[in-house]
Amino acid sequence: MKEHLATKKDRSTTGAVRLGDRGDLEQLVAGIAVYKDRLIVRLKSDNADEASDYPDDRLLTIPWQKPPSKRPREILLPHNASRSKVRPEQFDRRARLVSAIARGRRWLDDVVSGRVTTVAQLCTREKCSVRQINMTISLAFLAPNLVKAAVEGRLPRGIGIERLRDPPTEWSRQFDALGLNPE
Numbered sequence: 001m002k003e004h005l006a007t008k009k010d011r012s013t014t015g016a017v018r019l020g021d022r023g024d025l026e027q028l029v030a031g032i033a034v035y036k037d038r039l040i041v042r043l044k045s046d047n048a049d050e051a052s053d054y055p056d057d058r059l060l061t062i063p064w065q066k067p068p069s070k071r072p073r074e075i076l077l078p079h080n081a082s083r084s085k086v087r088p089e090q091f092d093r094r095a096r097l098v099s100a101i102a103r104g105r106r107w108l109d110d111v112v113s114g115r116v117t118t119v120a121q122l123c124t125r126e127k128c129s130v131r132q133i134n135m136t137i138s139l140a141f142l143a144p145n146l147v148k149a150a151v152e153g154r155l156p157r158g159i160g161i162e163r164l165r166d167p168p169t170e171w172s173r174q175f176d177a178l179g180l181n182p183e
Helices: 002-007 022-028 091-113 119-126 130-141 144-152 171-178
Strands: 029-034 038-043 059-063
Touching (some): 091 119, 091 130, 091 144
Antiparallel strands (some): 029 038, 038 059
């Protein structure tokens, strides 16, 4: 808009309007038509009674394409796997995994901070077994790249809570244990 108004400044007083925020734009734009390959912005005329000598000055055509409705995800690939054969983890499984990682981090924080002094207290509070507590807390030690991939939905199908529990302590070995490329 700024470039268009700057080139038309000598023919119109709308070029004198500063474009600082949405309100300034609303003063200039009469309407916007959306087409498959372009946007046509119709500008308000300076004087409604007076017909413009340059009717095209009031139309601004902008090349445009609708952005895709789904953003493609770069899924972490298992070793020796074809990209076309790998599908992302299902949404509900991914949500359970991310929730379990968060729960494990929260429980670990409770133990480290001293809010809970024994795992037995945590078991009583959460109404679950010692094994469940230990396995869930182990998710707090996942490599940051694995957690990020889980949150973004980039883990391949089949890598869920069960496969990620009790991971190797070295982050690089976690990828190897899952058969994934770390990139």
